[in-house]
Amino acid sequence: MMTSSMLDRYAEVAGPEAVAGLHQMASRFDGQRVVHVNSTRTGGGVAEILFWMVPLMRELGLDVQWEVIEGDARFYEMTKSLHNGLQGRDIMIPPKWADAYHEANRAAAERLGPMLADADFVFIHDPQPAELRSLITDVRGHWVWRCHIDVSHPSRVAWKFLRPFVELYEASIFSMPQFSQAMTHSQFIIAPSIDPLSEKNIELPQEEIDNVRAQFELDPERPLLVQVSRFDRFKDPLGVIEAYRLVRRYAPVQLVLAGGGATDDPEGAEVLNAVQEEAADDPDLHVLFLPGDAHRTINALQRAADIVIQKSTREGFGLTVTEGMWKSKPVIGGNTGGIRLQVFDYGTGFLVNSPEGAAHRILYLLRRPNRIQKIGEAAREFVREYFLNTRHLREYLTLMLGLSHGITDRIFANGE
Numbered sequence: 001m002m003t004s005s006m007l008d009r010y011a012e013v014a015g016p017e018a019v020a021g022l023h024q025m026a027s028r029f030d031g032q033r034v035v036h037v038n039s040t041r042t043g044g045g046v047a048e049i050l051f052w053m054v055p056l057m058r059e060l061g062l063d064v065q066w067e068v069i070e071g072d073a074r075f076y077e078m079t080k081s082l083h084n085g086l087q088g089r090d091i092m093i094p095p096k097w098a099d100a101y102h103e104a105n106r107a108a109a110e111r112l113g114p115m116l117a118d119a120d121f122v123f124i125h126d127p128q129p130a131e132l133r134s135l136i137t138d139v140r141g142h143w144v145w146r147c148h149i150d151v152s153h154p155s156r157v158a159w160k161f162l163r164p165f166v167e168l169y170e171a172s173i174f175s176m177p178q179f180s181q182a183m184t185h186s187q188f189i190i191a192p193s194i195d196p197l198s199e200k201n202i203e204l205p206q207e208e209i210d211n212v213r214a215q216f217e218l219d220p221e222r223p224l225l226v227q228v229s230r231f232d233r234f235k236d237p238l239g240v241i242e243a244y245r246l247v248r249r250y251a252p253v254q255l256v257l258a259g260g261g262a263t264d265d266p267e268g269a270e271v272l273n274a275v276q277e278e279a280a281d282d283p284d285l286h287v288l289f290l291p292g293d294a295h296r297t298i299n300a301l302q303r304a305a306d307i308v309i310q311k312s313t314r315e316g317f318g319l320t321v322t323e324g325m326w327k328s329k330p331v332i333g334g335n336t337g338g339i340r341l342q343v344f345d346y347g348t349g350f351l352v353n354s355p356e357g358a359a360h361r362i363l364y365l366l367r368r369p370n371r372i373q374k375i376g377e378a379a380r381e382f383v384r385e386y387f388l389n390t391r392h393l394r395e396y397l398t399l400m401l402g403l404s405h406g407i408t409d410r411i412f413a414n415g416e
């Protein structure tokens with residue numbers, strides 16, 4: 001059997017059977033062409049996943065490309081609004097935004113058309129490039145729409161716009177059953193995962209963690225709360241600040257809100273401003289705007305934390321939750337979307353519905369260092385079992401095998 005050094009290293013973390021299984025399944029696809037299309041190479045969970053998935057699929061013998069759809073400012077306004085709408089906010093789609101969406105998809109179809117039409121498998125990620133399937137009519141491979149966002153309660157306007165494009169795919173993938181939609185094609189559930197060997201998640205020397213602490217003037221003697229997120233309202237950074245202020249009445253904690261922008265997210269600057277305004281004049285509240293490649297810095301901040309926070313009000317999955325758990329940290333997570341797949345009360349952290357709830361759970365943990373340690377250890381093992389990229393890759397290969405054999409299993413929304 002073919003082995004390789006990169007995949008062998010995963011065997012050390014996930015077990016040798018996991019890697020052997022991948023080789024076995026992938027041998028069926030040797031040399032087949034796979035194309036992934038999304039809307040950014042940096043920032044946000046999709047880029048984070050493709051960053052390891054593409055090279056690992058290549059190493060397994062597949063011929064894989066990663067392409068990015070691009071557009072003008074109106075396109076990103078439109079797709080951000082669509083994203084907000086799919087996550088439940090009421091939106092409107094002015095005709096000039098819809099035009100920008102069609103224009104960007106037409107330009108991408110022109111540029112990528114021959115490659116996509118000829119591929120054996122095409123994975124289109126999220127709403128931005130979803131129209132591509134309808135613009136490239138003569139295709140030979142299997143086309144799958146992969147939705148990474150929380151579409152449990154989409155706005156009518158947003159779903160009405162997107163659905164005709166999505167229904168043309170052979171299948172779609174959602175992160176959890178609650179996100180599936182009433183559609184006629186096959187729908188599959190695949191939870192995301194992290195790459196344990198990436199710069200974001202690899203073990204770090206204590207010295208490097210200490211240096212990052214010093215760089216951002218964090219006091220090693222006092223407890224640290226960390227939330228890493230794009231500056232996005234659904235990540236509720238202002239709610240985190242509110243929780244931190246409540247905790248501060250009783251414990252001398254410090255808070256880091258760290259994030260950068262994604263190239264496809266035009267709202268980031270506005271949210272960052274609101275957060276900075278709120279945080280002004282508090283030396284223990286650190287708002288860090290980081291470059292897109294600050295993976296080791298984020299890794300060190302998550303490791304420096306006593307408790308990791310992800311107080312989202314909507315969340316497709318929440319890779320930052322997985323990242324914190326992998327670093328043996330209890331996570332205080334918003335009781336929503338994919339965070340519920342990962343965080344269990346008293347098990348791997350706590351699910352919360354309000355700043356008060358978050359403050360209550362943070363104080364509970366801060367007063368019980370043993371619990372912090374026990375829950376942190378359980379969190380790491382939970383990730384090892386369910387949310388490492390070897391499992392994720394196996395499920396992609398299973399889906400690809402299924403599609404090549406013409407499976408028609410479906411799940412339906414509303415238990416139909």
Ligand code: UDP
Binds near residue numbers: 200292294
């Ligand atoms: N991330 C990053 N830099 C930032 C903010 C986030 O590298 O400034 C990473 C974060 O570590 C995680 C991913 O981007 O790996 C965010 O994924 P998640 O599923 O948490 O949220 P999304 O941004 O996709 O909504």
